[in-house]
Amino acid sequence: MTRSSSGGVSLSGISKHYGAVRALDDVSLEVAPGELIALLGPSGCGKTTLLRSVAGLEKPDSGRVVIGGRDVTQDPARKRPIGMVFQSYVLFPNMTIRDNVGFPLRMRGASSDAVRKRADELLALVxxxxxxxxxxHQVSGGQQQRGALARALAPEPEVLLLDEPLSALDALVRVRLRDEIRRIQQMVKITALYVTHDQAEAMAIADRVAVMNAGKIEQLDAPAALYDEPATSFSAGFVGNRNALELPVVNGVVRLGEALTANAPAGSGGRVVAFFRPEDVHVGQGGEAATIENVSFQGLLTRLHLSVPTGGEPARLWADLPSRNAAGLQVGGSVPVRIDANHVRIFPAE
Amino acid sequence: MVHLGRIGRWAFFAFIALYLAIPMVAVILYSFSARWTSNILPDAYTLAHWGEAFRDERMRNAFWRTTWMAIAVLLLDIVLVVPAVYWQRVRNPKIRVFAELSAAIPFVLPFIVIAFGILKFMGRSAPQMLGTPLIILLSHAAIAFPFLYWAVDGAMAAANVGRLNEAAVVCGASPLQTLRHVILPNISSGLAAGGMLVFATSFGEFALVQILAGSRFENISLYSLDLLLNTTSQVELMAVLTILMFVVLFGISVAVVYLNRGREGGFLPGSRALVTEKNE
Known part of the structure; x- marks a missing residue:
């Protein structure tokens, strides 16, 4: 079942406009053989357009698409060495699951014995x-998506393209199938591009994550690096469920009462946005007194919604702390909070 | 809200069924009647008219001519309409306006007006075609295609042909392979319903055949008219003919309804199992 590592993907200078709307703006991306890159971003950021450009379902205005060392920019979708999984499965309703999986091979003229053998192998795999x-229509959504994955892998493509493959599934199935997709991708050693708007999904499945915004790749990094070291304010805001506070800069220092003191980056101007994760807000260990506005028990963690006085409009932030430490904290109560300055990312306010 | 009881519903259904059936029953009785005077039922019965009808070569020819013409019109319309609607849906939605306008013309213009329009046009540009089966084929295909167009367009929308096409294309299928293996099987219910209407339109059409071909292409409608106008008045023979036409069209309708009954996916294999599962 395993195969030798597939070829990589090289995208250079891909641009695409829909009328006046710029969907892709000079995007370049190198995907190493066998690597899975997640294209992560909000709706309309261009991630699906980029994926469809690789598939040949969209024709970029400019740029090159190279798959496995071959320039396929001018090739129609059916001539490209790709397999694709769609958000809504798109299995052919008139065919059984086995016939769906064998379809790409039949279209390539494989013998019926070979088609059946390969289809059965892949069906066992998924x-x-x-x-x-x-x-x-006789199987569940998750099973349909497994079938779609098997179909995409059937012709042994150089690259596997997955367009939000889990977004139509319920939460439990989503997590299970996400892990399955990763397992199969690693077993088959196939290069993959995976579009999602779910950061947890991207982090869990990808070797690297490309955060996209307004038709550009804002940051391309390994999940841990992206989580710890967001390179732009957009990445910081989009990845990691961070607090984002706009704060003034006074003498090169950013301050939130006694809760936070940090140096502003050079050239920050008068105001900055400080991003920090809820787990980096320390509760009950000194700092500035904050009012508890809400307490939300979430199992292992309890999330506190806090309000910190600033002299003007209070700063609102949230903190996650182990539930065992949250006993006795009540709405309306006051607790000292301190933000770990080492984990605060500060960007100039736009 | 008026609630009819079980008996009320059956009575209402029986009334409607009777209302629809009486004319047909009367025609059937008439075709078997040896003599029918002032009674509610014929005075005597005979199979003579049926025998005479089947022995009548002119009638057999008219029936055969009408049938193959309807089949040819249906095939021509399928060949023309299905790829065009597919192309419009997956590649060039801009031609939709043109297609929909064309599909509206036979509904807004009486067939007789269209017939005279074709007569005028062909009389100038290709008079040798007048009176030929080809002109009947082309003109019938033109007036009947909207029935197929709307049915196929609706079926393609319901099947989400755009997505199916993309899935087939990334699987390496050519446009022809996509159409054959993916699109056609998934629009079969719309194709059958629209096809039946196309067949019926050509099968029972009178104005275009009368004006463009006349006796040079005598179909069932022209033959029926001739029977009516005949001074010897072979009305019983016409009753036989009417029943035969009804049986052909009703048979096709029943086949379409039977194959398409109660299924989300129309003719799709496995849909029967789906219905069974849902009912369990």
């Missing part, structure tokens, strides 16, 4: 052997 003779 755990669908027992549903092989069912029609798509």
């Amino acid at each position: 755990g669908l052997s027992e549903q092989a003779d069912r029609y798509p």
